[in-house]
Amino acid sequence: MARVAVVEDNADNRLLVRAILEDEFEVTEYETGAEALEGLPAELPDLVLLDISLPGMDGTEVLRRMKEDERLESVPVVALTAHAMAGDRERFLAAGFDEYLTKPIVDESVLMGTIRRHLNPDP
Numbered sequence: 529m530a531r532v533a534v535v536e537d538n539a540d541n542r543l544l545v546r547a548i549l550e551d552e553f554e555v556t557e558y559e560t561g562a563e564a565l566e567g568l569p570a571e572l573p574d575l576v577l578l579d580i581s582l583p584g585m586d587g588t589e590v591l592r593r594m595k596e597d598e599r600l601e602s603v604p605v606v607a608l609t610a611h612a613m614a615g616d617r618e619r620f621l622a623a624g625f626d627e628y629l630t631k632p633i634v635d636e637s638v639l640m641g642t643i644r645r646h647l648n649p650d651p
């Protein structure tokens with residue numbers, strides 16, 4: 529079973545993502561960017577869902593540090609943000625994210641489809 533790490537400070541959002549994904553994926557959770565950067569190298573998930581708005585270190589900085597770590601640089605990362613603005617998608621992709629999704633997650637099939645697509649680029 530592929531493993532998806534969820535980095536999200538909001539417990540309700542973590543619970544929701546887990547509920548959507550757990551039939552198909554092994555889900556691990558991190559509450560902060562610092563915890564994620566500590567745990568991800570040992571865990572080596574198949575994909576990371578990364579909240580942008582995190583206390584302390586934001587998701588963009590977490591991504592930047594992942595890309596500097598050869599153990600993590602090839603792990604696909606999907607940004608999650610609650611504050612969508614025009615041009616965001618281009619900006620997040622340019623920063624190195626593989627995809628960008630807005631919260632709240634209202635359509636689980638979009639989340640599942642995005643994860644499947646980035647786990648398996650040649651279906």
Ligand SMILES: [Mg+2]
Pocket residue numbers: 536537538579580581582
């Ligand atoms: Mg947040």
